[in-house]
């Protein structure tokens with residue numbers, strides 16, 4: 001059976017942390033099961049941060065280094081920079097003609113983010129910011145993605161894409177599949193909330209041994225486990241959520257937690273050691289790759305060329321059913 005196609009992207013915001021790393025590890029698993037299209041979505045970065053773009057090239061390069069050093073394979077996946085494939089903008093424009101304004105205004109994250117960023121002094125009451133989920137829909141539809149890996153809070157964005165797909169089919173002709181969600185759990189911050197620099201609860205991806213140990217020591221655990229002899233519940237423990245990513249012996253840890261066979265201090269120490277050894281390899285590969293900026297550019301250019309082929313075939317179909325050109 002032919003493999004399905006996935007699209008996903010990440011904004012080069014310059015705050016790459018362990019939450020992003022977890023998304024990447026999920027992408028790496030998916031690269032075996034699907035034809036994956038992964039994009040560094042630089043236009044998305046502009047929707048909420050357009051005034052000062054001077055750091056954008058450096059952030060894009062850093063993001064590419066993070067992806068490749070973590071193990072995202074440019075042969076197995078199509079990996080490229082969004083603005084290098086102009087068809088994203090073209091489809092975004094055409095979809096914007098037929099998307100009711102109310103659909104965009106009711107996206108739950110829109111008003112929250114508008115307020116949150118406004119309080120931070122950002123003027124983002126803009127056309128581009130409102131159209132952010134529309135651009136996301138264009139990204140997904142351009143590659144006729146069958147599925148999209150999403151966290152729970154992004155489901156409304158994907159639902160909007162599905163509505164746009166249906167509206168396009170009703171007005172013109174069916175061209176796009178309705179993409180399904182592949183739900184990906186989010187790695188929490190050290191206080192158990194969503195990991196975010198604005199909460200100060202993140203673990204930077206570039207963290208070295210001392211910082212990793214001290215951040216892990218601060219992680220919240222099962223609040224009912226007061227004494228070492230109290231049995232714990234790993235399913236509500238932030239430390240255990242990280243063990244699931246970093247420790248092959250995660251099942252053994254869960255058993256020891258439940259029968260009070262391990263204390264939280266030791267459990268955290270084991271986690272920190274696992275994180276240090278895993279990330280040491282990744283950081284080493286990153287260092288090597290950073291000495292070859294020409295190679296990174298070459299890989300991204302190759303990815304853009306492959307993405308453009310798919311994108312232009314879709315646009316030919318779209319223009320034909322819309323009687324354009």
Ligand code: SF4
Pocket residue numbers: 221222225232233234237238239240256257258262263264265267268
């Ligand atoms: Fe969490 Fe580990 Fe403590 Fe269990 S033993 S509550 S998994 S830190």
